Amino acid sequence: MGVSGAGARTRSPRRPPPAPESAMALLETRGLTMNFGRLVAVNSVSLDLEPGEILGLIGPNGAGKSTIFNVITGVYRTDRGAIRFQEREILGLRPHQVARLGIARTFQNIELFGEMSLLQNVRTGFHLQARSGVLGAMLQLPASARREREARTASLGLLEFVGLERLASQRAASLPFGQQRLLELARALALRPRILLLDEPASGLSHAETDDLSHLLRRVRGELGVTILLVEHVMELVMQLCDRIVVLDHGVKISEGSPAKVRGDPRVIQAYLGEDAT
Amino acid sequence: MTRVGLLLAALLAFVALPFVATNYGLYRLNLMAINLILAGGLDILTGWTGQISLGHAGFAAIGAYASGLAILHLGVPFWLATPLAALFCAAVSLIIGAPALRLSGHYLALATFGFGEVVQLTIVHWESLTNGPRGLAIPAPDLGSVRLDTDRSLYFLIIPVTAVLMRLAWNLSRSGMGLALLSIRMSELGASSVGISLPRYKTLAFAVSAFYAGIAGALFGGMVKFVEPGAFSVAQSILYLTMIAVGGMRSIPGAIIGVVLLTLLPEILRGLQQYMELGYGLLLLTFIIFVPEGIYGRVRRWRSHAFPAPSAARA
Amino acid sequence: MFLDLLISGLLAGSLYALVALGMVVIFKATDVVNFAQGEMVMAGGYLGYLFRNVLAWTWTTTILAVLACSLVLGLLLERVANRPLMRAQSFTVIVASIALGIILRNIARVIWTDEVYALAPVLSGQPVARLAGVRLTAQNLFVLLSAVALVAALYGFFQTKLGKAMRAVQQNRTGAELVGIELPAIFALTWGISALLAGAAGFLLAPLVGVSPAMGWIAVKAFVAAIIGGFSSIPGTIVGGFVVGVVENLAGGYISTAMKDIVTYAILIGVLMVRPHGLLGQGLARRA
Numbered sequence: 001m002g003v004s005g006a007g008a009r010t011r012s013p014r015r016p017p018p019a020p021e022s023a024m025a026l027l028e029t030r031g032l033t034m035n036f037g038r039l040v041a042v043n044s045v046s047l048d049l050e051p052g053e054i055l056g057l058i059g060p061n062g063a064g065k066s067t068i069f070n071v072i073t074g075v076y077r078t079d080r081g082a083i084r085f086q087e088r089e090i091l092g093l094r095p096h097q098v099a100r101l102g103i104a105r106t107f108q109n110i111e112l113f114g115e116m117s118l119l120q121n122v123r124t125g126f127h128l129q130a131r132s133g134v135l136g137a138m139l140q141l142p143a144s145a146r147r148e149r150e151a152r153t154a155s156l157g158l159l160e161f162v163g164l165e166r167l168a169s170q171r172a173a174s175l176p177f178g179q180q181r182l183l184e185l186a187r188a189l190a191l192r193p194r195i196l197l198l199d200e201p202a203s204g205l206s207h208a209e210t211d212d213l214s215h216l217l218r219r220v221r222g223e224l225g226v227t228i229l230l231v232e233h234v235m236e237l238v239m240q241l242c243d244r245i246v247v248l249d250h251g252v253k254i255s256e257g258s259p260a261k262v263r264g265d266p267r268v269i270q271a272y273l274g275e276d277a278t
Numbered sequence: 279m280t281r282v283g284l285l286l287a288a289l290l291a292f293v294a295l296p297f298v299a300t301n302y303g304l305y306r307l308n309l310m311a312i313n314l315i316l317a318g319g320l321d322i323l324t325g326w327t328g329q330i331s332l333g334h335a336g337f338a339a340i341g342a343y344a345s346g347l348a349i350l351h352l353g354v355p356f357w358l359a360t361p362l363a364a365l366f367c368a369a370v371s372l373i374i375g376a377p378a379l380r381l382s383g384h385y386l387a388l389a390t391f392g393f394g395e396v397v398q399l400t401i402v403h404w405e406s407l408t409n410g411p412r413g414l415a416i417p418a419p420d421l422g423s424v425r426l427d428t429d430r431s432l433y434f435l436i437i438p439v440t441a442v443l444m445r446l447a448w449n450l451s452r453s454g455m456g457l458a459l460l461s462i463r464m465s466e467l468g469a470s471s472v473g474i475s476l477p478r479y480k481t482l483a484f485a486v487s488a489f490y491a492g493i494a495g496a497l498f499g500g501m502v503k504f505v506e507p508g509a510f511s512v513a514q515s516i517l518y519l520t521m522i523a524v525g526g527m528r529s530i531p532g533a534i535i536g537v538v539l540l541t542l543l544p545e546i547l548r549g550l551q552q553y554m555e556l557g558y559g560l561l562l563l564t565f566i567i568f569v570p571e572g573i574y575g576r577v578r579r580w581r582s583h584a585f586p587a588p589s590a591a592r593a
Numbered sequence: 594m595f596l597d598l599l600i601s602g603l604l605a606g607s608l609y610a611l612v613a614l615g616m617v618v619i620f621k622a623t624d625v626v627n628f629a630q631g632e633m634v635m636a637g638g639y640l641g642y643l644f645r646n647v648l649a650w651t652w653t654t655t656i657l658a659v660l661a662c663s664l665v666l667g668l669l670l671e672r673v674a675n676r677p678l679m680r681a682q683s684f685t686v687i688v689a690s691i692a693l694g695i696i697l698r699n700i701a702r703v704i705w706t707d708e709v710y711a712l713a714p715v716l717s718g719q720p721v722a723r724l725a726g727v728r729l730t731a732q733n734l735f736v737l738l739s740a741v742a743l744v745a746a747l748y749g750f751f752q753t754k755l756g757k758a759m760r761a762v763q764q765n766r767t768g769a770e771l772v773g774i775e776l777p778a779i780f781a782l783t784w785g786i787s788a789l790l791a792g793a794a795g796f797l798l799a800p801l802v803g804v805s806p807a808m809g810w811i812a813v814k815a816f817v818a819a820i821i822g823g824f825s826s827i828p829g830t831i832v833g834g835f836v837v838g839v840v841e842n843l844a845g846g847y848i849s850t851a852m853k854d855i856v857t858y859a860i861l862i863g864v865l866m867v868r869p870h871g872l873l874g875q876g877l878a879r880r881a
Binding site: 374385387388392399463516519523553556558567570 | 626628674677678681682683684685687688689691692693694695696699700702703706813816820851854855858859861862865866867
């Protein structure tokens with residue numbers, strides 16, 4: 001059946017769903033800076049993520065792309081700059097707090113719960129909605145049991161969305177790489193996020209799998225109304241999927257705009273060529 | 279055999295056993311059950327969330343002394359003193375756990391070590407309260423008018439209590455909250471990325487494990503009718519860690535295996551007393567490096583290789 | 594009496610600091626807290642007894658031999674107990690080092706029982722100096738100066754090429770690997786140095802408490818010292834050592850001997866609750 005779900009592969013126009021109430025950016029960073037000792041990994045980066053768009057973040061290795069993700073989600077701490085989500089300042093929040101606000105993510109090095117089944121992995125994403133006290137959980141009170149059933153049903157639904165429902169009870173660690181990626185995506189979607197941060201989702205995927213991924217992500221944006229920020233090296237995915245692209249080099253934003261514009265930007269070419277030359 | 283049939287058989291065995299077993303055998307069984315409560319609770323902290331505690335004997339001590347003193351001086355009946363003492367343990371755990379759990383695992387190991395030592399030292403030196411190293415005699419547990427004075431009568435208290443607590447832990451492991459706890463050990467990054475608050479859940483696991491240890495301590499005091507600080511040392515704490523590491527973490531059969539093995543081992547090797555601790559250390563080191571899944575985990579692996587899981591397994 | 598307690602606190606603190614430095618050195622390079630550090634101290638005591646009392650070597654030879662053998666012991670332990678766990682989860686490493694400590698201590702108990710052996714101090718117990726009215730013995734000065742010498746040697750080592758490589762690994766392991774630094778070699782060296790410091794501390798400690806498997810308990814005080822210092826810097830750890838030594842001596846003198854130990858643990862728990870990152874430095878926490 002392939003890596004993707006049973007979604008229709010229509011050639012839908014690259015138009016995001018109508019923007020909600022305000023025209024304010026959904027997520028914006030202003031002058032975001034991250035230092036590791038004397039190494040400046042992210043240098044005063046400002047970017048906007050518009051609701052409903054798919055924004056690509058690219059750049060040569062070491063450009064600071066994953067670091068930005070880690071700062072936005074609170075994994076790394078910095079005090080330089082600002083991050084606003086739905087006009088609320090989120091710099092300094094811890095990872096679980098960022099997740100609860102509606103920003104989900106996947107990881108470059110997969111961070112699945114290997115010993116759990118696929119269903120259980122996705123189920124953990126629902127833990128926020130299906131919350132019961134310790135006592136309720138231990139005593140299997142009817143309310144907890146009902147919420148538990150609902151969460152499992154919803155988890156199965158998400159596994160269906162990404163096409164993994166037949167493997168629901170298998171151990172996550174036994175999955176091949178591409179499917180682990182999909183599982184992480186399903187788990188992230190369980191948060192019902194407004195924003196999805198994807199860290200190199202296509203890395204290690206075959207050409208066909210990348211294609212499927214591209215269609216799947218369009219469905220995530222179109223059907224689930226999720227805004228996507230994507231770090232990626234695989235250019236074909238970036239070019240065919242993203243509405244806009246931001247280019248980083250050595251922690252600095254050097255270009256942004258439509259794929260066509262960025263592709264032709266001499267600074268971008270220089271940054272990548274410079275890397276190839278070494 | 280049907281499910282109901284199995285249950286009835288187990289019930290029958292449970293009721294019949296004390297009438298065929300020796301008193302000493304029952305004593306050993308009771309002791310193992312108490313150890314299981316503590317080990318099972320410790321597993322929720324260490325096996326599920328991956329936090330190491332070197333001070334759980336301290337919680338058992340608090341449970342034993344708190345309930346014992348409440349019975350002696352305040353006239354609180356045993357059935358009330360025990361859960362209250364356990365709740366007290368949980369409260370204490372919040373005090374030392376909450377700050378330490380925000381940081382790396384090393385901190386909790388050190389903090390709990392310190393805690394266990396402080397508890398033991400406090401018991402030894404606060405003679406006016408605890409009678410110091412000489413220990414405290416505690417009356418046998420009484421449930422209303424019934425005095426549980428024999429191994430057999432204690433069996434009928436301890437085994438059901440153990441079974442209930444283990445069942446509750448099992449329920450927890452199948453719940454969303456249990457999954458959240460289990461996820462922490464597997465990937466802290468992944469867990470926090472789905473909104474699981476690491477400090478909150480680790481603290482929760484710590485409190486539950488302290489509660490279990492408190493119950494175990496109170497039951498132990500009631501069973502041997504005597505408490506003294508020497509029984510609650512850091513060596514004991516490490517012994518419990520060894521039980522779950524050897525038997526297999528994150529599973530009740532694993533905990534049972536570990537408890538049975540390490541409760542009976544000292545008896546089997548009675549002549550080699552001085553090698554006992556060395557043996558535990560070697561056991562712990564060997565298992566943690568080469569058999570991290572424990573005996574039960576190994577058994578499960580062999581079984582799944584021998585009998586591949588059916589494809590339409592229930593999720 | 595206050596000054597008496599203060600001085601004896603500083604002397605004890607210098608030993609705590611030595612042991613703690615070994616822990617901090619290992620932690621900074623390998624992210625591992627060595628729960629068997631106390632047993633490396635114990636080894637130093639037994640080695641001292643072996644060379645001096647059993648083999649009847651001179652003091653100089655004994656000291657050199659203790660240092661050398663401690664270094665080798667550290668390298669050995671690293672190879673056997675740490676190297677196989679290089680990529681293991683921190684949980685496994687912590688439990689393994691706890692188990693290692695138990696094994697080492699009990700090997701000593703099995704071979705030599707719990708009996709306490711007496712090791713004479715290097716220098717005499719005669720008072721030879723006065724500091725603010727407090728009498729200091731020759732041995733006191735020897736301990737102090739040895740500690741200072743070892744710390745100075747440590748500082749000096751970190752200026753060498755090898756030392757700089759170790760500092761690089763401490764700051765950024767992946768980065769160090771990328772520039773070609775051999776991690777296993779650095780880890781081995783780290784444990785060797787740590788064991789050397791511990792062995793020296795054990796040798797200096799032995800005349801005070803006797804040689805026995807229980808010597809390793811000094812590690813608890815050293816842990817507290819390291820935590821106060823935030824597990825991060827040499828000066829911080831030294832200050833931590835002094836704080837522990839002085840406070841416990843004052844408590845012992847003014848309240849009761851029973852309080853000495855309780856106070857140490859109280860400091861441990863107190864620091865962890867109030868300022869877990871230590872009074873100086875960033876502590877054991879790595880990420881946000």
